[in-house]
Amino acid sequence: MSKKVVLITGTNSGFGWLTANSVAALGHKVYATMRDTNGKNADKARALSQVENITILDVTLTDETSIKTAIDTIISKEGIIDVVVNNAGIGMMGVAESYSVADVQEMFDVNVIAPFRLIKLALPFMRKKSEGLIINITSGFGRVSFPFSVVYSASKFGLEGLSEGLHYEVRPLGIDVAIIEPGAFPTEMSQKARLASDVETTNGYEELLAVYPNKMVAAVGQLFETLKPNPQDVADAVVDLINLPKGERPLRTVVDPTTGEFIRKANEAVSVEYSKALTAFGMEGLLA
Numbered sequence: 204m205s206k207k208v209v210l211i212t213g214t215n216s217g218f219g220w221l222t223a224n225s226v227a228a229l230g231h232k233v234y235a236t237m238r239d240t241n242g243k244n245a246d247k248a249r250a251l252s253q254v255e256n257i258t259i260l261d262v263t264l265t266d267e268t269s270i271k272t273a274i275d276t277i278i279s280k281e282g283i284i285d286v287v288v289n290n291a292g293i294g295m296m297g298v299a300e301s302y303s304v305a306d307v308q309e310m311f312d313v314n315v316i317a318p319f320r321l322i323k324l325a326l327p328f329m330r331k332k333s334e335g336l337i338i339n340i341t342s343g344f345g346r347v348s349f350p351f352s353v354v355y356s357a358s359k360f361g362l363e364g365l366s367e368g369l370h371y372e373v374r375p376l377g378i379d380v381a382i383i384e385p386g387a388f389p390t391e392m393s394q395k396a397r398l399a400s401d402v403e404t405t406n407g408y409e410e411l412l413a414v415y416p417n418k419m420v421a422a423v424g425q426l427f428e429t430l431k432p433n434p435q436d437v438a439d440a441v442v443d444l445i446n447l448p449k450g451e452r453p454l455r456t457v458v459d460p461t462t463g464e465f466i467r468k469a470n471e472a473v474s475v476e477y478s479k480a481l482t483a484f485g486m487e488g489l490l491a
Contacts, residue, residue, distance in 0.1 A: 207231045207445065208281045210273075212264060212321070213291025215247040217390035218340060221438035222288060227256035229442065234277050236262035236291070264291055264317035274324045284325045286336045288441055289318035289362075296416070297399030298408045299353040306399050307354055314358035319365060326373070333377035336452070338444055339366045340437070343386045343459055343466045351416055354399070370454050371481070371489040379452045381444050384466060386459025387423050388434045426461040436460070 209226050213219035214235035223235040233256055240248035240261040252259045260276065263269040277284055293313045295306060302310075322337055329335025344352055345359030363382060370380040399405070405412065426432075440458045455470045457463045478490055 207285035208234070208277065208283055209286040209288065209445070210234045210236070210277060210284055210321070210325070211288040211290060212236045212262070212317075214251060214259075215244045218385070218388075218434055218437045219288075219290040220247070220251070221435050222290060222441045223251060223257055224254060225435075225438040225442050226445065227254055229445075230256060231286075231445070232281065233257045234260055234273070236260045236264075236273060238263045264320075265312050267320055270317070270320050271324060274321070278328065283332060284328055284335070286338065286445055287321055287325050288338045288340070289321060290340045291317065292340070292359075294352075294355050294396035295399050296351055296355070296396055297405060298351060298412070301399040301401045301405040301408070302354045303400045306401075307357075310354055310358045311361065314355075315361040315365065318362055322365075322369070326378070329378050330373075330376055334449060335378040336445065336449075337366075337369075337378070337380045338383060338441055339363075339380070340383050340385065341366070343384050343457070343463060345382075346384060346466050346469055351419065355396075367454065371486070374450070374489060377449060379444075379449060380454075381452045382455045383437060383440050383444075384455060384457045384459070384463075384470075385437050386432070386457075386461050386463050386466075387426070388432050388437065389427055390434050423461075430460050432460050 209231050211219055211223050211226065211233060214223045215237040223233050227233045235251055235257050237244050237248060237259070238261060240259060248259045251257055260273045262273045274284070291313065293310060295302070295310060318339055325335070339362055341362050342359045344356040345363040348356035366380055366382045373380060437458050440456050444452050444456065457467045457470065459466060481487055481490055
């Protein structure tokens with residue numbers, strides 16, 4: 204297997220941390236991004252930088268200049284980017300009405316626009332080589348929208364939409380776009396997800412919020428205790444996609460040992476009808 208240059212975002216914890224270590228262990232050259240490497244993430248950056256094959260880049264994903272500087276740095280050193288893993292994301296919880304416009308903008312800026320910025324900057328180099336892989340980490344909640352996570356789901360739906368159409372656009376050019384849909388895992392991101400900021404509106408939902416969020420948290424906790432989902436499974440899914448030959452990587456991979464079966468079934472049903480729709484519109488050549 205040829206060694207690849209791999210850019211991974213959000214590597215200070217969770218899926219990103221595990222993925223960076225797992226990919227580097229195979230001998231690939233990993234550029235691991237996180238923000239504030241001289242501040243709150245200094246210890247994480249220092250620890251990860253000591254791992255063989257990993258280089259740390261301080262990147263603020265909501266800053267286009269910061270992202271472009273990172274891409275330019277990789278290209279100047281390596282000449283190519285073979286794989287982009289858009290892992291970084293943020294989460295919020297609350298009834299949809301309790302999100303401020305600023306909350307929604309922040310969620311979409313990190314979860315949708317930042318991946319698009321990276322994709323747009325990396326694709327010209329991949330097209331020149333007629334080879335490349337873009338992996339976008341979405342969520343099972345990017346396939347269905349659950350109560351109390353509506354805006355988070357909307358942002359992940361956005362990343363799914365970007366990924367699905369792009370998968371077929373760049374496939375004839377030798378480039379693969381793949382989605383990984385994790386379920387619930389005990390990671391720092393899930394633990395740090397904050398509440399939407401419009402507290403006054405939230406007060407109007409007191410009766411509802413007194414019941415259902417607690418039931419959901421209890422149910423997830425029980426699933427964690429019983430099934431013990433391991434975040435390493437997501438990192439392993441990234442490795443598996445990198446290892447697969449070009450053109451054989453599936454569009455969607457569900458990684459959810461708790462409740463993922465219904466997402467798999469939804470994906471299978473949509474795939475069949477999607478293929479029919481592309482064929483009906485004369486684009487069956489993109490399915491090959």
